[in-house]
Amino acid sequence: MVCLTFLPASPSTTAMAQDAKAQSQIEKAFPHSSKCKRCHERVYEEWETSPMAKSIHSPAYRAALAVYLNSTMGKDKALCFRCHAPHVREFSDHAQLFVDQAKAGDPSLDGVACSQCHLIKSLDLSNHPPEPKYEIGSKTLYGPYGDFVQNLAHQSMELGLFQKSDLCLNCHQSVPSASNLGKTNDLLGNWDQSRAVRSGKECQTCHMPQQVGESANGEKKRKIANHSFPGRVGKLRQEAAKLDVQTKVDGDKTTVTVKVQSLVPHNLPTTHPAWASVVLGLEIKGKNLKTVFSDKRVYGRTYLDAQGQKTVFDFEATKVAEDTVLKPEETREEIFTFPTPKDTKTFDVEVGLNYAPLNGPASFLERVETESSKGSQDPVFQPIEIVRRTENVPVGK
Numbered sequence: 412m413v414c415l416t417f418l419p420a421s422p423s424t425t426a427m428a429q430d431a432k433a434q435s436q437i438e439k440a441f442p443h444s445s446k447c448k449r450c451h452e453r454v455y456e457e458w459e460t461s462p463m464a465k466s467i468h469s470p471a472y473r474a475a476l477a478v479y480l481n482s483t484m485g486k487d488k489a490l491c492f493r494c495h496a497p498h499v500r501e502f503s504d505h506a507q508l509f510v511d512q513a514k515a516g517d518p519s520l521d522g523v524a525c526s527q528c529h530l531i532k533s534l535d536l537s538n539h540p541p542e543p544k545y546e547i548g549s550k551t552l553y554g555p556y557g558d559f560v561q562n563l564a565h566q567s568m569e570l571g572l573f574q575k576s577d578l579c580l581n582c583h584q585s586v587p588s589a590s591n592l593g594k595t596n597d598l599l600g601n602w603d604q605s606r607a608v609r610s611g612k613e614c615q616t617c618h619m620p621q622q623v624g625e626s627a628n629g630e631k632k633r634k635i636a637n638h639s640f641p642g643r644v645g646k647l648r649q650e651a652a653k654l655d656v657q658t659k660v661d662g663d664k665t666t667v668t669v670k671v672q673s674l675v676p677h678n679l680p681t682t683h684p685a686w687a688s689v690v691l692g693l694e695i696k697g698k699n700l701k702t703v704f705s706d707k708r709v710y711g712r713t714y715l716d717a718q719g720q721k722t723v724f725d726f727e728a729t730k731v732a733e734d735t736v737l738k739p740e741e742t743r744e745e746i747f748t749f750p751t752p753k754d755t756k757t758f759d760v761e762v763g764l765n766y767a768p769l770n771g772p773a774s775f776l777e778r779v780e781t782e783s784s785k786g787s788q789d790p791v792f793q794p795i796e797i798v799r800r801t802e803n804v805p806v807g808k
């Protein structure tokens with residue numbers, strides 16, 4: 412005989428109700444991006460295409476999060492979300508909710524969205540990385556305008572921080588690791604010494620380019636900033652590097668000298684996640700355009716864990732074994748030597764600089780594949796071209 416009325420509510424129903432309550436509490440403090448879309452449609456649509464809109468969705472993030480949570484550091488459940496969904500900082504008791512939603516693959520919580528930036532009131536620059544300070548319960552949104560138009564949804568306030576790199580540094584400057592790698596785990600390098608930055612450029616100048624348009628629906632005449640955050644995706648990539656290719660045929664031996672000139676005022680690539688790398692590939696195509704020689708150089712960092720084994724997870728890293736990233740505005744010269752192609756009057760020299768596809772242990776790659784609705788066709792498994800040069804070289808006498 413079972414008397415249902417005396418059974419306690421099933422744990423899962425209670426948990427769901429608690430989660431819903433927690434989420435509405437979180438979204439009261441950090442209004443969901445869908446609330447801003449109504450009046451800021453252009454900004455919303457740009458942001459929606461940016462990687463930031465998917466900062467807790469991606470298969471690579473979810474797979475790496477799982478590895479992290481199983482690691483010795485994994486007790487701090489909020490750690491990854493501190494930058495990928497920074498409102499967790501104010502709701503650390505609910506870190507599990509963020510974890511559960513990210514794991515499920517279709518989170519309704521925002522990651523790096525409108526409120527997560529526009530509610531930042533100040534930064535504590537004494538910490539490394541700097542800490543954003545939010546004022547919970549405030550309805551004031553901070554932004555670049557002093558002469559803002561009033562609106563019915565929120566108060567506005569001008570904050571100079573929004574036109575400064577500092578705002579971006581709090582997530583982009585460095586990431587935690589198993590031991591304090593200090594400067595070696597710095598993601599950007601000596602960016603503040605670069606020509607671009609010394610000439611007055613901020614992160615926003617390149618990654619949030621300005622134009623004139625609507626700041627809110629129906630508002631015209633203003634300088635506005637692009638919110639699609641061009642990086643690996645977008646046209647900015649074409650401004651990342653120049654390749655100068657010189658080929659010298661010397662009898663049976665040919666030498667190709669490639670000068671890779673980085674135009675980026677910070678490290679290329681930035682090395683979080685730790686598998687991030689840029690590859691310079693060389694291919695020599697001889698008779699019938701068959702590849703007769705190929706070689707490459709990899710720009711990135713090799714990290715070692717506490718056991719001295721290579722790791723692609725920076726949260727396990729205790730040491731940097733090798734660092735080949737292109738430093739801010741650096742020109743690197745690479746020399747390739749190979750036998751001169753035979754039975755042909757000319758050959759092609761193809762040189763390309765690409766962001767490398769995802770890399771790591773087989774079990775991790777499989778996990779990413781399983782997490783992705785596109786499986787092995789997920790874009791993370793494809794290289795992304797930065798620049799390419801092809802030259803046809805006569806073999807001569």
Ligand code: HEC
Nearest residue numbers: 462463465466494495497579582614618640641642643644
């Ligand atoms: C609250 C943390 C946070 C802040 C503040 C922040 N970012 Fe990001 N940003 C991220 C995260 C997380 C990603 C990666 C999203 C993903 O792909 O999962 C990202 C991605 C990017 C990308 C795309 C990178 C690529 O590989 O294509 C660019 C560009 C970028 N941010 C620029 C900026 C600029 C410029 C600022 C300052 C105006 C800024 N970010 C402020 C967290 C932040």
Ligand code: HEC
Nearest residue numbers: 469471472475476479490491494582583585586681684726
């Ligand atoms: C200090 C801020 C910060 C912390 C902490 C952080 N990330 Fe990130 N993460 C970023 C930023 C910024 C990017 C974008 C970097 C870029 O594109 O150059 C990023 C990108 C990524 C990416 C590649 C983009 C994507 O979504 O597939 C993965 C994967 C990732 N992070 C995983 C993690 C994991 C797992 C943790 C916790 C162990 C973590 N991150 C902790 C700031 C952070």
Ligand code: HEC
Nearest residue numbers: 447451454455458523524525528555573574615626635636
């Ligand atoms: C990574 C941080 C970040 C995120 C996420 C972000 N913004 Fe911004 N936003 C900025 C910065 C920085 C500026 C000022 C840029 C400048 O003037 O150079 C800005 C400017 C603005 C402005 C002034 C008009 C304009 O277009 O420049 C509005 C309105 C705005 N953001 C709304 C939003 C909305 C709505 C969202 C979400 C869909 C959003 N922002 C997401 C950082 C962010």
Ligand code: HEC
Nearest residue numbers: 442447450525554555556559560562564567568569626627
């Ligand atoms: C009812 C319409 C409406 C809604 C909803 C709305 N905004 Fe606005 N917002 C405006 C108007 C109008 C302006 C003034 C634009 C101007 O002065 O050019 C503005 C200005 C801003 C600015 C610039 C403030 C400054 O001083 O630089 C930011 C940032 C901003 N909104 C962010 C947001 C965010 C984030 C949300 C969602 C949480 C949001 N807005 C929701 C109408 C709205």
Ligand code: HEC
Nearest residue numbers: 579583607612613614617642643647648650651675680681
């Ligand atoms: C002079 C222009 C310029 C400035 C200033 C600049 N960047 Fe970049 N950034 C680039 C270019 C070019 C690339 C490489 C091509 C690409 O990925 O679009 C890049 C790439 C990136 C990437 C993605 C690629 C990667 O290696 O992960 C991130 C994230 C990024 N920048 C963040 C920042 C931050 C944060 C700042 C401010 C401290 C900043 N950038 C300042 C031009 C700039």
